[in-house]
Amino acid sequence: MWLVYRGGAAMQYTWQWDRVWPFFVTTGPEGVAPGKLTIGLVETLRISAIAACIALTLGFLLALGRLSSSWTATRISAAIVGLIRNTPLIVQISMFYFVLAPVIGVSRFWTGVLSLSLFEAAFQSEIIRAGILAVPVGQWEAGMAVGLSRLRILRHIVLPQAFRIMLPPMTSAGISLVKNSSIVSVIALFELTTAGRNAISETYMSFEIWLTVAALYLVLTLVLSGIARQAELRMSRPYLA
Secondary structure, eight states: HHHHHHHHHHTTOOOGGGTGGTTTEEETEEEEEEEHHHHHHHHHHHHHHHHHHHHHHHHHHHHHHHHOHHHHHEEEEEEHHHHHHOOHHHHHHHHIIIIHHHHTOOOOOHHHHHHHHHHHHHHHHHHHHHHHHSSSHHHHHHHHHHHHHHHHHHHHIHHHHHHHHHHHHHHHHHHHHHHHHHGGGGOOOHHHHHHHHHHHHHHHOHHHHHHHHHHHHHHHHHHHHHHHHOOOOOOHHHHHH
C-alpha cells in the first residue's frame, strides 16, 4: 500500500476513494440498491459455486475413469485431463464461446460456468485420484474380506479416509477457481472483474477500482481458506486424542 501511495504521488495522481462507495451501494428515489461492484461480487460467488459443484462431480467421474480397470475409460479420462490441464483457460473459454456454444445453443452464462467447471474438474480429478491411491491397499482387502462390493468399499471405507488427504489441495483448487472466474470477463459475462472494468470506463479511476476489486477477491479467498482450515481441524480432532 505504501508503494502504491508513493507511486501515485510520483505521478501526481489525485485519489478519489469517496467515489468508490456508490459502486457498492446506491441511493435514489426508489431507496437503497446494490451497486455494480456488489452485484458483480454476488455474480462471482454464484458462478464459482455452480462451477465448483459441477467440477467436483466431473472430477470424481474422471478420477474413477483413471482408476478403472477398463482400458478405454482410462485412456479417455487421461486424454481429457491432459488436454484441459495443458491448454490455457482463456483459450478454452474462447473456443467454447465462439465455436461450441453457437452449435449446442448455450448461453453466455453457462458458457463461462461450464468452461470453468471443465478446467477445474481436470485438476480436481488428479487430487481425488491421488487421495484414493493414498489409502493403503489393505483397506480394500479388508473390505473385500468381509464381503463388501467395490462400490461400498469406496463409499464407506476409502473415501472417508481419502477426503482428509484431499481437503487441503481441494481447497487450494477452489480458491484458484474463484480467482479464475475473473477470466470469464473476456466473453463479457458480468461478474466482479467486468463490473470493475465498467466502473473504470465511467470514472477513469483505475487505481481505486482495481485495488478495491483486488481487496474483494482477497477477502473471498481468505474466508474460503479460513473455512477450510476449520474443517481440517474438526476432521483431525479424533487423531489428536
